[in-house]
Amino acid sequence: MLIRVVRMVFQPEKVTAFLEVFNGSKDQIRGFEGCRHMELLQDFNDPHIFMTYSYWESETHLNNYRKSELFGQVWPATKKLFAAPPVAFSARQFPDALVAETLQKS
Template identity: 60%
Template sequence: MLTRIVRMTFQPEKVADFLAIFRDSENKIRNTPGCRHLELWQDADVPNVYCTHSRWDSATDLDNYRRSALFGQVWPATKALFAAPPLAFSVYPAGPESTSSPLSTT
């Protein structure tokens, strides 16, 4: 299972526009093959900063979404509302019992 976090800082006056985009697309994203979870977080101290938290069966599933027509609509519209560059990263669970990572620890 791959977890993807995307932290986005919006122009304060554009937050409502972003929320409309997210609400219009969230169920479509959740129904994308390989997507197991999607939620939106708002920063506790900076109200125009949001994070998406999603879980994917694999990096391939996430990459397929990122090449989809849906992403091609959602991301450019969202990106136009930014006040700063986004920070995005993907992580796997860590620990000796974890088998999710494609990397070997040996």
Template identity: 60%
Template sequence: MLIRVVRMSFRPAEVPAFLELFHATKNRIRQQPGCQHLELWQDADLPDTYCTYSHWADVAALNAYRKSALFGEVWPATKRLFAAPPVAFSVNPVL
């Protein structure tokens, strides 16, 4: 399993647009092959900062999603709302 975290800071006026976009697409993302889990977190101290937290079967599943039409729809629309560049990273659980 691969865990992906994407931390995103939004311009305050754009937060409602981001939340609308996330809620409109979250189920479609969850249905992507290899997506096992997806959550949205809000920073406890920075209310305009959110993180997506997702589990993928493997890096190939994540990369397939990143090449999908859905990602091509969601990511550009999200990027337009940023106040700063996102920080994204993938980790593997250590058992």
């Protein structure tokens, strides 16, 4: 499982436009092959900062989405609303059991 977080800072006057893009595409993204979960988060202190938080079955699934026609429509529409470059990263869960196992091997 791959967890993808994308942090986006929007021009204040463009937040509504972003929410329209998100609302119009969220179901398609969530239904994309390999997407297990996707939600939108808003920064607690800055209402112009949003993050998408998504779970993908694999990096291949995420990359397939990033090469898709859907992404080719959603990303350019979103990108033109930014006030700063986005920050994206991928992670994996590191459960307590794996922490304990890793420490035992050290």
